[in-house]
Amino acid sequence: MAGSPDLREVLSGPVEEVAPRLLGAVLRHGPVALRLTEVEAYGGTSDPGSHAYRGPTPRTRVMFGPPGHLYCYLSHGIHTCANVSAGPDGHASAVLLRAGEVVDGVEAARARRGAVRDHLLARGPGNLCRALGIRLDHDGVDLVDGEVTLCLGDPVPAFDRGPRTGLRQAADHPWRFWLPGDPTVSPYRRHKSAAP
């Protein structure tokens, strides 16, 4: 079986409840597997920080679709970032995968990332995609039985939450979730010109 049977059911809840549930889950693409340590929730037309804020567009179509699919986009012309669509079909929301610990295929991940410490292999959304080999064309992949899969674990015993990284809009919305003290969690950076 590729993925937990109840993955889609769990993901169909409110995105701010789904996001922390993804901590500790295992994301796999080919030989490389990752245990998620840091995520951010983006949701609906009431979240100014979300790509879907101004309604559906060709790029954000996956966010408006059923839960359990990969939403990939290119950031700053260089970096691919991956999200998991959440919420019921038609409700735009997704969880950005920001960091993880490589638990399988470490050699393949090292080959893609070059000479960095192991805990940095998948730290930061762009680096996570590089380590895992996720590209823009993985947009829309079904995480239950697609090329990239997600397996939920037991809910983590504890997590921290705080404002999301690098946003200009809604910079203080506390929808970033991470495992306390985990070395693979990326450092918080506020956007240059975020509103005070």
Place this chain on the structure above:
DNA sequence: AACAAGATTAACT
């Protein structure tokens, strides 16, 4: 058809 901005990263002062 053209333009400005961006859920980032790495390199540099």
Place this chain on the structure above:
DNA sequence: GTTAATCTTGTTT
């Protein structure tokens, strides 16, 4: 702490 790299998307002529 600051900045360049690089290109897609959404918005505006």
